[in-house]
Amino acid sequence: EVQLVQSGAEVKKPGESLKISCKGSGYIFTNKWIGWVRQMPGKGLESMGIIYPGDSDTRYSPSFQGQVTISADKSINTAYLQWSSLRASDTAIYYCARQRGSWYGDAFDIWGQGTMLTVSS
Amino acid sequence: QSVLTQPPSVSAAPGQKVTIRCSGSSSNIGNNFVSWYQQLPGTAPKLLIYDNNERPSGIPDRFSGSKSGTSATLGITGLQTGDEADYYCGTWDSSLSTVIFGGGTKLTVL
Numbered sequence A: 001e002v003q004l005v006q007s008g009a010e011v012k013k014p015g016e017s018l019k020i021s022c023k024g025s026g027y028i029f030t031n032k033w034i035g036w037v038r039q040m041p042g043k044g045l046e047s048m049g050i051i052y053p054g055d056s057d058t059r060y061s062p063s064f065q066g067q068v069t070i071s072a073d074k075s076i077n078t079a080y081l082q083w084s085s086l087r088a089s090d091t092a093i094y095y096c097a098r099q100r101g102s103w104y105g106d107a108f109d110i111w112g113q114g115t116m117l118t119v120s121s
Numbered sequence B: 001q002s003v004l005t006q007p008p009s010v011s012a013a014p015g016q017k018v019t020i021r022c023s024g025s026s027s028n029i030g031n032n033f034v035s036w037y038q039q040l041p042g043t044a045p046k047l048l049i050y051d052n053n054e055r056p057s058g059i060p061d062r063f064s065g066s067k068s069g070t071s072a073t074l075g076i077t078g079l080q081t082g083d084e085a086d087y088y089c090g091t092w093d094s095s096l097s098t099v100i101f102g103g104g105t106k107l108t109v110l
Helices: none
Strands: A003-006 A010-012 A018-025 A034-039 A045-052 A057-060 A069-073 A078-083 A092-099 A108-111 A115-119 B009-012 B018-023 B034-039 B046-049 B063-068 B071-076 B085-093 B098-101 B105-109
Touching: A003 A092, A003 A108, A010 A018, A018 A034, A018 A092, A018 A115, A034 A078, A045 A069, A045 A092, A045 B085, A045 B098, A057 A069, A078 A092, A108 B046, B009 B018, B018 B085, B018 B105, B034 B063, B034 B071, B046 B063, B071 B085
Parallel strands: A010 A115, B009 B105
Antiparallel strands: A003 A018, A018 A078, A034 A045, A034 A092, A045 A057, A069 A078, A092 A108, A092 A115, B018 B071, B034 B046, B034 B085, B063 B071, B085 B098, B085 B105
16 A cells, blocks of 8 residues: 555644654655645645655745755655744644656645644743 | 635535636646645545546546636536535646645535
């Protein structure tokens, strides 16, 4: 079964750092782009950026450039989303999702279960 | 404010048909494929339609997609109460160089 399994919910304080993960299985992890999508409470979906685990080629959406770091470790089929200094406005559910085709603009066909992040003092 | 515009909500009775429109521009829908996602309450989004009108394996043919110019439409026939969800359109935006989503449409099956 093709699936993406994300790390668990997090509660952090403003200013803290965090790295969440997304582990792929059931397919060749290095051959498909993986994206990260934010969903703030009661709001819609926002694409944050994408990574190609095969060579770690990474593209950020303009709104998230410089705000987060996307990385991957192909040896363990895992992609990451990282913050160096969290803010309350980072409170959201974060989804990883696989792009179905061979290019980074394709549809997301497999989604992780989501990681809920709460940032509060 | 999303680059892609969807109605905030639509509603219809069980068994009826509903359409959800997604409006964009030449930098996104006009020159790229459109996908549609269903997000049931409390769950992750699920791909319903890709490449404007293609259904992934397992998606019933009650769901259909089309595109004309800078707009796309999701159609759902034979509505069921289990179809109550938020629906999002998505595509690539060549100017922003990123995937973008519509603001989402909440479907209520009365």
